[in-house]
Every structure is written in structure tokens, then in C-alpha cells.
Amino acid sequence: MKRSWFRHLLSLHGILFLIFVYAPITVVVVYSFNSHPVNMMIWKEFTFDWYWSIFGFPTELNEQTLYVESTDQLLASVKNSFIVAFSTTTFATVVGTSTALALYRYQFRMQSFYRGLLYMPMVMPDIVLGIALLVFFVTFGIKLGLMSIIVGHCTFLVSYVFIVVTARLAGMDQSLEQASADLGATPWTTFRRITLPQIMPGVIGGALLAFIISMDDLVITYFIAGVDSTTLPVFIYGMLRRGVKPEINAIATLMLVFSFVIASLGLYLRSRK
Amino acid sequence: MRQTDTIAEVKGAVKSFAAPEGGKVRALDGISLEILHGQFVTLLGPSGCGKTTLLRTISGFEELDAGEVRIAGVKMTNVPPHRRPVNTVFQNYALFPHLSVDDNVGYGLDVSGVARNERDRRVNEALDRVGLSGFGLRKPDQLSGGQRQRVALARAIINRPKLLLLDEPLSALDRNLRQTMQLELKSLQNDLGICFLFVTHDQEEALTMSDLVVILNKGQIEQTGTPEELYHQPATPFVAEFVGDGSLFTGRIENTSDRPVLKTNDGLCLPLGRDARVGETATLLLRPEHLRLAPDQNDESLGILEATLEQSVFHGAIRNYICRLSNGALLTVALDASDTAYKRITTGDQLRLAYPRNLPYLIKQSGNGT
Numbered sequence: 001m002k003r004s005w006f007r008h009l010l011s012l013h014g015i016l017f018l019i020f021v022y023a024p025i026t027v028v029v030v031y032s033f034n035s036h037p038v039n040m041m042i043w044k045e046f047t048f049d050w051y052w053s054i055f056g057f058p059t060e061l062n063e064q065t066l067y068v069e070s071t072d073q074l075l076a077s078v079k080n081s082f083i084v085a086f087s088t089t090t091f092a093t094v095v096g097t098s099t100a101l102a103l104y105r106y107q108f109r110m111q112s113f114y115r116g117l118l119y120m121p122m123v124m125p126d127i128v129l130g131i132a133l134l135v136f137f138v139t140f141g142i143k144l145g146l147m148s149i150i151v152g153h154c155t156f157l158v159s160y161v162f163i164v165v166t167a168r169l170a171g172m173d174q175s176l177e178q179a180s181a182d183l184g185a186t187p188w189t190t191f192r193r194i195t196l197p198q199i200m201p202g203v204i205g206g207a208l209l210a211f212i213i214s215m216d217d218l219v220i221t222y223f224i225a226g227v228d229s230t231t232l233p234v235f236i237y238g239m240l241r242r243g244v245k246p247e248i249n250a251i252a253t254l255m256l257v258f259s260f261v262i263a264s265l266g267l268y269l270r271s272r273k
Numbered sequence: 274m275r276q277t278d279t280i281a282e283v284k285g286a287v288k289s290f291a292a293p294e295g296g297k298v299r300a301l302d303g304i305s306l307e308i309l310h311g312q313f314v315t316l317l318g319p320s321g322c323g324k325t326t327l328l329r330t331i332s333g334f335e336e337l338d339a340g341e342v343r344i345a346g347v348k349m350t351n352v353p354p355h356r357r358p359v360n361t362v363f364q365n366y367a368l369f370p371h372l373s374v375d376d377n378v379g380y381g382l383d384v385s386g387v388a389r390n391e392r393d394r395r396v397n398e399a400l401d402r403v404g405l406s407g408f409g410l411r412k413p414d415q416l417s418g419g420q421r422q423r424v425a426l427a428r429a430i431i432n433r434p435k436l437l438l439l440d441e442p443l444s445a446l447d448r449n450l451r452q453t454m455q456l457e458l459k460s461l462q463n464d465l466g467i468c469f470l471f472v473t474h475d476q477e478e479a480l481t482m483s484d485l486v487v488i489l490n491k492g493q494i495e496q497t498g499t500p501e502e503l504y505h506q507p508a509t510p511f512v513a514e515f516v517g518d519g520s521l522f523t524g525r526i527e528n529t530s531d532r533p534v535l536k537t538n539d540g541l542c543l544p545l546g547r548d549a550r551v552g553e554t555a556t557l558l559l560r561p562e563h564l565r566l567a568p569d570q571n572d573e574s575l576g577i578l579e580a581t582l583e584q585s586v587f588h589g590a591i592r593n594y595i596c597r598l599s600n601g602a603l604l605t606v607a608l609d610a611s612d613t614a615y616k617r618i619t620t621g622d623q624l625r626l627a628y629p630r631n632l633p634y635l636i637k638q639s640g641n642g643t
Contacts, residue, residue, distance in 0.1 A: 179367035183381035
């Protein structure tokens with residue numbers, strides 16, 4: 001039948017697409033367990049050694065191939081990334097949510113203009129934003145460091161949270177807040193007991209999105225990171241410049257697992273309601 | 274409280290909104306209204322007549338441009354919604370989806386810090402009153418439309434408001450449930466002794482439940498009265514047309530062979546009662562139940578109309594005969610469906626219809642209605 005022939009083609013198309021998306025990631029994960037020290041595309045045998053090696057534990061491979069020069073540097077960059085991501089997420093979530101509420105609730109002049117301003121950072125090329133921030137910090141004599149990274153990330157992550165929370169607010173029944181006020185609740189009580197629980201999935205979604213983006217941002221951070229404030233993506237990029245080493249597969253796999261955990265947490269919290 | 278105590282009062286209320294095409298639309302154009310203790314008052318009108326706006330100015334979600342609202346004698350200008358002694362049943366119920374039925378109903382007590390025991394007791398009492406005992410732990414999305422309606426009602430009465438505002442609360446229910454709820458609402462209002470201010474565009478609903486009906490049109494009050502008054506003595510053509518069924522005929526009152534008749538522009542001639550004042554412009558309302566098939570013998574007290582039967586519609590106890598008059602207008606006649614005498618009538622028949630000549634008619638006032 002012509003029809004079933006067409007359906008098979010559709011399935012094939014779907015499978016090819018999934019391979020296209022997931023094959024590279026699978027390769028990274030699989031080869032992070034490959035013990036071949038020089039050419040990591042040749043499978044030798046299964047090993048956890050790269051994982052031990054990135055955390056500085058002694059392994060059999062250590063003598064010939066010690067690729068991560070300084071485990072301390074790696075761990076410091078991981079720590080920096082977490083400090084940046086947590087600070088940024090907190091700030092962007094509070095400001096983004098408040099902004100979304102303000103634009104949702106009040107009518108004022110040039111409202112759509114301000115809305116447009118909030119969408120702008122999402123479409124702005126990272127490299128432009130990175131250069132702009134660098135010029136800004138240097139011009140005003142602000143020292144590049146963790147603080148400049150946090151400020152830089154906040155400039156565009158507020159937009160992400162704003163957009164996610166706005167989408168959630170658009171689906172909220174406006175009469176709920178009125179019903180709460182009608183029953184005698186003050187505006188603050190209404191926000192705490194009605195509005196916030198209603199938009200919570202959006203707030204959490206926005207926060208997780210901001211966290212993930214902040215954790216793996218390279219381009220902007222590359223411009224505004226100081227010497228002593230390298231984040232994990234910048235550190236990995238530095239490692240790559242000296243050749244692709246097997247440890248990088250292991251680090252990438254760990255980051256992947258971490259992202260999955262965060263995303264699953266988000267889905268779980270959302271479904272729990 | 275005495276029966277004559279005023280619970281709520283609206284004086285000279287004016288409210289304008291910016292129209293999308295520029296300019297202003299007056300949603301309320303000088304409305305005054307008084308609600309007495311224990312009354313069930315209905316605001317009735319077509320959509321856009323200002324009835325919901327009026328309700329929202331009383332609940333505090335809209336501020337008036339001019340005029341004032343008083344509840345229990347206290348001026349409500351600049352008093353925010355959460356400090357007004359009224360509660361609202363919203364059109365879409367507005368139940369809090371993340372809270373259980375218990376917590377929805379108890380919300381008004383929780384936010385005002387009522388002690389736990391007292392709160393639980395009153396929540397159970399309110400749920401009991403609306404017939405939802407045992408549903409306390411469910412979430413709103415686990416309830417049927419009628420049950421949600423009852424939860425909204427229980428939630429709104431738990432604060433014992435002086436005045437309960439109901440914004441078309443039955444419009445989302447199917448016909449049978451709506452009729453049941455109408456009777457329940459009425460008896461609930463009797464039990465509680467709270468004033469109800471009910472907004473609807475459904476005249477049947479208004480007539481069924483109300484002590485007093487206020488008919489609004491274009492931001493103004495057309496008529497205020499009991500359901501009987503509105504039905505039998507409509508003050509304006511708008512009210513006559515909006516409440517109940519019927520056909521309106523407008524013309525001048527003239528004398529024909531010493532008997533007053535209403536002559537319309539398109540040539541109809543409708544006999545009127547002896548007290549009709551010749552020379553005036555008037556409107557006559559013929560309701561379906563006013564009309565009968567004319568008897569063969571002459572009867573001075575009847576007005577006669579010639580018509581052609583277009584269609585007959587079965588309605589259980591009665592059958593509606595839709596007839597076309599010589600000027601092209603349609604007229605509905607309601608006849609007893611069980612009377613076999615009417616069986617012979619078929620579509621296309623020429624009928625002679627009769628109505629009592631002494632029916633009250635309206636003097637058309639300038640600037641009113643249609």
C-alpha cells in the first residue's frame with residue numbers, strides 16, 4: 001500500500017533525526033570510558049580512570065598521561081560556576097518575576113515598548129553582549145571577577161525568567177486574585193496565597209532555565225571573566241586549546257548528568273504542582 | 274434589623290470607559306438604587322447594559338467617576354475590595370485551583386485569622402448548607418459544574434456579608450441544573466436573610482427568584498419593580514420587549530366609528546379600550562396568552578386581528594402558533610395544546626384572533642427604548 005510505504009518513510013525520518021541529535025552526545029559518553037590515552041577514537045578497554053583523573057586521584061594512567069594539569073584549577077572553576085549560577089538565578093528570578101507581574105497587572109504608557117526592551121537580550125548576539133559588557137566594565141573601572149560575571153549574566157537571564165513567568169501569568173485566571181481580595185485578603189496575602197502558588201511552576205521553570213544557561217555560558221563569560229575567576233566552560237575551552245583530551249569526555253559526561261538531574265527536578269516539581 | 278433598613282445604596286453612579294474606537298462609553302449613566310434588608314434584587318439587562326459594571330463598583334473592582342456607593346450607611350469611595358463588607362460569586366466561580374474545597378471555603382476565615390476550631394465548624398456548616406458535606410478534601414477540578422457553583426456559593430457566604438453579589442453565576446450550567454439552582458438560591462437567601470444582588474441577562478431567571486428586578490439599558494435604569502409589575506405593567510417598550518414574550522405595535526390613537534383604535538404606520542388597526550386617549554402616540558403589547566381564536570358571535574369587549582398561520586410549535590402544555598399579520602409582522606399565540614378544537618388548524622389557514630380590548634398600553638416616552 002502506498003500509504004504504509006509513506007508511513008515507514010516518516011518513521012525513518014524521525015529515527016534519522018534522533019540519531020542526528022543524540023549520536024554526538026552518545027559518542028562523548030561512550031568514549032569517556034575508553035582507556036586509550038592518545039587517540040580517543042580507538043576503543044581499547046573500559047575504564048573509570050578519566051573520572052578519577054579529573055578529580056586528582058592516582059590512576060594507572062597517571063604516569064604516562066596526566067592531562068589535567070591542575071585538579072585544583074578545575075575544582076575552583078566548578079566552584080566559581082556554582083557561585084555565579086546560584087547568585088544569578090536568585091537575582092534573575094526575583095527581578096524577572098517582579099517585572100512580569102508589573103507588566104501583567106498595570107497598564108501604562110509605552111508598555112509594549114518596555115516589553116520589547118525585555119525581549120531584546122534574548123535575540124542579542126552573545127558576542128555583542130560580551131563585548132559591550134567588557135567595554136562597559138573597563139570604561140567604568142569595574143574589576144573583572146565573579147561580580148562582573150554575575151552582573152553580566154543577570155543582564156540577559158532576567159529576560160528568560162520574565163518570558164517564562166509571563167507565559168504562565170497569561171494562563172492564569174485574573175478573577176482568582178479578585179476573588180481573594182473579595183474574601184478579605186490584603187494584596188500581600190493574595191500574592192502569597194494565590195498568585196505565587198499559581199505562577200510557581202513558571203517561576204521554578206524560569207529559575208532552572210536561568211541556572212542551566214548561567215552554568216554553561218561560554219561566550220559572554222569569556223569576555224568578562226577575570227584571571228582568577230574562570231568558570232567551568234571557560235576552563236574547558238582553555239583545556240581544548242591544548243588538544244582534545246580524554247578527560248574532557250569525562251567532564252562533559254558529568255555536566256550532562258548534572259543538566260539531566262536539574263531538568264528532571266524541574267519536570268518533577270512541575271508535575272507535583 | 275427592620276425590614277425597611279437600607280443595606281446598600283447607589284447614588285447617581287456614573288462610570289465611563291475608553292472605547293476601542295476612541296472616545297468614551299458611558300457604562301453607567303446616572304444610576305440610583307436602594308437595596309433593603311433581606312431583599313433579593315436582580316439587575317437584568319442585555320449584554321453591555323452596565324449591569325456587571327454596577328456590580329463591580331459595589332464590590333470595589335471599579336471606582337465610580339461620579340456618584341457614590343454606600344453599604345450599611347458607610348461611604349465606600351476609595352475603600353479597596355478587601356475592606357468592603359460584600360462578597361461575590363463570580364461568573365466562572367474563580368475557585369482557587371491549588372486549594373481543596375475545604376480551603377477554598379475557609380479562605381475568607383483564614384485570611385482574617387479566625388481560630389481553627391471556629392473555622393472548621395463554619396466551613397462544615399457552609400458545606401452542609403450547600404449539600405457538599407464530605408467533599409472537603411477534593412480539588413476544584415474533581416468537581417462537576419454544579420458542585421463548583423455550590424463551593425463558590427459556600428465560600429462567598431462564609432464571611433456573612435451584608436450583601437452577596439452574584440455575577441451571572443448560573444450561566445455556565447445546563448438548563449435543568451440551572452432551574453434547580455434557582456430554587457436553591459432563593460431558599461438559601463430566605464434562610465440566611467442576606468441581601469442578594471443578582472446579575473443576569475436571562476429574564477426567566479430574574480422573574481423566578483427576585484423580590485425586585487431592576488432593568489438596565491445603556492447604562493440607565495428603565496424600570497424597577499416586582500416581577501409581576503414588570504410583566505403586567507412595563508413602563509417602556511424596552512421593558513415590554515425584554516421581559517416575557519410578545520409583540521409591540523406603535524401608532525396613534527384615533528376614533529373609528531366612535532371606538533378608539535390604535536392605527537399603526539403600516540396600516541394595522543387595533544381596537545383599544547374605552548379609556549384610551551385619542552391623539553396620543555402609544556404602544557400596545559400583545560403577549561401570546563392575551564390572544565385566543567375569535568368566537569363566531571360578535572363580542573364588544575374583544576379586539577379582532579386577521580392573520581395567517583405560518584408555523585405551530587409544540588411546547589408541552591401549550592402550543593405556540595406563529596401568525597403573520599397583514600402588515601408582515603409576526604405574532605405568537607399560545608393555545609392550550611390539549612384542546613382538540615385547535616387540531617384542525619393547519620399552516621396557511623386564515624385565523625381570526627381576539628384579545629381583550631381593555632389591555633393596558635404604554636405611552637411612548639421620548640428618548641426611551643426602541
